[in-house]
Amino acid sequence: MALSAQSSALWAKKRSVDGHHLWLPLITHLVDAQNVINWLMNHWLAEGQRQLLCQSLSAEDLQKLVKFLGFMHDLGKATAAFQLKPAYNGDQELDHELRDQLTFNGFQGLDDVALARKSPHALAGEAILESFGVPVAIGAIIGGHHGRPADRRPRKQLRTYTANYWQSDQNAALQAPWQQVQLELFHYGLSLSGYQHVAEIPSVGQPQAVILEGLLIMTDWLASSEFLDDDTQMPLFPLIGVADTWQDVDMTARFQQAILAWRREDKWAPQAVKTSSDPYQARWGFQQNSVQKVMTEAISQTLDPGMMIVEAPMGLGKTELALVATEELAYKTQRDGLFMGLPTQATTNAMFARVNTWLAQLADRQGEKLQIKLLHGKAEFNELYRHLPRATNVNQGHSNAETEQVESVMVNGWFSGKK
Incomplete structure (x- = not known):
């Protein structure tokens, strides 16, 4: 499925360094995020978390939904309110350069637009997706991926702040290019995710939504990182020169290089704690006390562990008890972190x-x-x-x-x- 020049002209990030103008095409960032979330779901998410997601979704449905969330997370940047935002460092020359690019590709009358600051892009994305018929629970994950879920129905934004989305409140000629790119990116993302129609997108319950929200936030942090850290400047998902387009980027190589640079640690594979011998003696060189022994055995015998609370005086060894419990609970619930x-x-x-x-x-x-x-x-x-x-x-x-x-x-x- 080809992408129009109008959609290709939208930006997701922009900045200038020592007079050099850089940008990240929106489509590049959306595909980056889709690649990242798919990898994180399959290689980074704990098996227990995947099982929780699969309580209401088949493995195939989960794969499609995760890809859809990754691609659609910043659909709200395909709006007049976002595309006309100034650069953070106040580089007006860079702003004009990208605005001229939009004008060249069919967006007219951009110089005299004044918009209300009432449609942050996460909320805007949720509103657009709801208007396209995406389930409310899925749209809410998009709307909350910067940590602020909407407190009212987002779709009202389209009526209250119409110009933020389509440049004008009433001028159909000015609105049309924005409506076109939003719909085009939506269908492009549907296709890349494996959907034929919006009706195929499933809804999810709150426990699944919480896991997917966290996964999407993690994805956006990673896909938005230009470098691994400030010291090494090892590239992850860098910006490109404004003279370059997203077609000039090898998206597969870009993603593989970023993951190889980022993934420097191994994954903890929790093992069952052996209660036939003293686990405290093996780990810390002291014999377990009665409280530690009872709790360790209780966890080893439980079938569906949840929260464990231990209240005891200082010096009883609660810290060591908690760490042994962590090993047991991680093994039983197939989690891999503390x-x-x-x-x-x-x-x-x-x-x-x-x-x-x-x-x-x-x-x-x-x-x-x-x-x-x-x-x-x-x-x-x-x-x-x-x-x-x-x-x-x-x-x-x-x-x-x-x-x-x-x-x-x-x-x-x-x-x-x-x-």
Whole structure:
């Protein structure tokens, strides 16, 4: 299915560096995101999460829906309100260059447009998809992918802020190009996802929607990252020169290069905790106490584990109990991650060393490298954390005695901030 020059002229990102004008065509970003979300679903999402999704969707339906969400996530950028936004650094020459490109491809009267700032692109995408007949639950995932789900029916946006979507409130000639590209991109995305008609798109329940929302947010973070981190400037999904078009980009090679650069760690494969012997003795060199023994055995016998709450005095070994429980629960529910939350930076720093030692043991047993992240504002002042190897140079070897003992645990610099 060919894409028109009008749709190809839309931008998703733009910036200037030392006088060089760069942009990312919208279609490039949409295909990037579709490639990324499909890969994450098949290779990064935990098996237990995939099983939860498949409670209401067949494997084939899930594959199609995930691709659809990836492609459609930024459909709201195919609107007048977004395409006329100025560059963040105030480069008016870049703005004019991309506006002239739109004019050349059939969008007229752009210089005198004044629009209300009431239609952020995530909300706009949800409104457009609802108007095309996409199930409300699926549109809501698009609308919430920047963390702010709509608090009212998004489709009303099309009536209240019509010009934000189609440049004019009433002029049909000005509206037509915007309506055309939105419909064209929608059908293009349908086809790439494996759908023939909008009626084939399934709805989902809230538990499935939550997982899909998180997966889409993860996808957009990754597909929107130009570089792995600020230090190495290793390219992930870079912008291109404004003289280049999306047809000049090898989309397959671009995606493969980005995933190879980003995927620097192995995946934890949880194993069953053996209760025939003392798991605490094997991990920490001390004998389990009665509370630890009872809880470990209880988890090992449960068929459908949920939340486990342990309330006990200090010094009873709740931390070690929690880590053993994590191994058991991860194995039973087929999950592959742990979040450890504490109330202060001081308690977090103290706990970080203990969790890191535990994770290193897991990594050594698995014979692979696993990742860890200290998530508070002064993490870089933590000596242990600062000396952990980074994903960008993890294969270069370390001679420093401080790092040799934690070689199997590393930090992926891309996972910063909210990520």
